Amino acid sequence: MKNIRHFLTILDLSKAEFQQIIKRAIELKAMRKQGQIFQPFPDKVLAMIFEKSSTRTRVSFEAGMAQFGGHAMFLSSRDTQLGRGEPIQDSAKVISSMVDIVMIRTFGHDIIEDFAKHSSVPVINALSDEYHPCQLLADMQTYWEHRGDIQDKRVTWVGDGNNMCHSYINAARVLDFQLSIACPQGYDPDSKLLEINADRVTVFRDINDAVANSDLIVTDVWASMGQEEEQLAREKSFAAFQVTPELLAQANPDALFMHCLPAHRGEEISVDMLDAPNSVVFDEAENRLHAQKALMEFLLNSSKE
16 A cells, blocks of 8 residues: 655644755755756656646646656646536546646645545645645745744744635744734634644734744735635725835844735835845745655655555
8 A cells, every 4th residue: 555645734744854845945956056957757747736826836836847857737627627527536536546646726625635535646735725835835945045944933924814824823833933923803814723823823913013023024915816806805904014124124133024926016015025135035936846846756755655
């Protein structure tokens, strides 16, 4: 029997495994920059199932598998009928019998869990409404490259208690850092996650209090995909939660700024925020490629017979 490893949330990795993947991502990045050809998976196929569209996710996974010598197959919502025309477990059994690894970007997290339960190959959560763990791998790789180990540091999340926020809560638990969450009333992250991680997560209503003594400031759009009709209401609710260079200056002197992109300049960030001296947003975006390559290598190698 195969030992199938999946990556559905950060909690699927131990701290040692998480750090192993980050360090391997840095190695793979260096090899890529030096022009080394490394193709350990020439006969492997990655199925990319997109119920939600994305630029960075598709480019990074598809390029990563190609660089490994394998092939990536793009399946949009028009190409699959997850849970609609066919039960998820049937789709999982069929698709996983033909490919070597699957990545899914969808809505409900239960869809990914159900698929993984019936899959004979590793399944990666490339985003669900509840979690976005692949982005956290890239974020933590980026922090490691610029500042080293994040253990015992203080991270501040600014904005909606969304899937990115949930993944930061899980990362705080696995990597042992403190997390401050600055969000308006009514936009808190999952209450159970907050309760379980009460020893390392604190919710603030004042953004200035939240960033004090912080080593990393992270934000995201105010209205995520599927929330467009809430845009105007959210603009009012989040008006006091914009990240600016002036706000970053209230954190620790070497504090970094990250954003998973796409960014709405003039909304969750000031127009000049992405170009601020301590902004590492574009390093972070590139690292999606390297972190996911390291993740795929880890899962494929861990799932051998």
